[in-house]
Amino acid sequence: MMMYDRTQEALRGELLQRLATLSAPSSSSGTVPHGIDSGLNVFGYCVNAREQFARSRFPHPRVVVVLSGTKEVWRGDVAQRFPCGVPFAIPAGLEIDLVNIPDPQSGRYESICITVDAPLRQSLRATLNRLPDGPSIPGSFSVALSADLVEAYGHAASALADSDAATAQAVARHRIVEILLLLSGTDVGRMLVAVDRTEEVEAIVYADPSYTWRVEDVARILGVGDSTLRRQLKQAGTSFREICLSARMATAGAMLSAPGYSVTQAAQAAGYASRSHFARRVRTAHGMTPGQLRSAA
Helix, strand or coil: CCCHHHHHHHHHHHHHHHHHHHCCCCCCCCEECHHHHCCCEEEEEEEECEEEEEEEEECCEEEEEEEEEEEEEECCCCCEEEEECCCEEEEECCCCCEEEEEECCCCCEEEEEEECCHHHHHHHHHEEEECCCCCCCCCEECCCHHHHHHHHHHHHHHHHCCCCCCCCCHHHHHHHHHHHHHHHCCHHHHCCCCCHHHHHHHHHHHCCCCCCCHHHHHHHHCCCHHHHHHHHHHHHCCCHHHHHHHHHHHHHHHCCCCCCCHHHHHHCCCCCCCHHHHHHHHHHHHCEEEEEHHCCC
């Protein structure tokens, strides 16, 4: 169970107030687009009964805020629970189970979602002075609230609700990029800024390096053919195999360099059942055995 301090509780309440203008009528159910005419991929989702989506994967990362009820994000048998007013991100390519749980008093689940598609990522990358450090997907998908982030969400909600204003579309896009810029400095920031095909593949594989990825799996997520994806990666000077190996070795190196993880845990996280095979790969990639990496750390 995730814990939130009193400061975060106050900011959650303020955020929910600022986003109230985007709430759908109580009789609505399903997906409610916001700013669709401006090309913004922002939508609300509301249901009046508990529902579960098994083995979901998304081609682009998403930033979500629950307005009513609770969302559970399950990765295997580990769950993260997000109550209303807590922003969180869902990585691209990660196989997860999603559970939407209505509020027990209102009987309603509702959320606001920003899909961080390629144009938004490009805008974000062009504005950043530097990319966030580290390729790994963080253990927690939640984002700590700040006054600036709440204010940015409030500005975006006002612009999206003001659909009749001549400048509302441009202002809404600007406000959403502002939200993503603030998020780029958090632990979940790196997975929001992958732009080119290589980085898109990296973001998907890095999200779950222990999974036995096939090129057809990733091609399907990205909506391209297998041969097209192989050709695009070759043109970029890499290959699907190299990206998978890099993701696994980066994960192994990070875990072996951090306290609290065993060699076995690092091998499992990197997708290796054989410790000897894992040790050979680590030595080739990092110049040291797994044990030496732990000792150096």
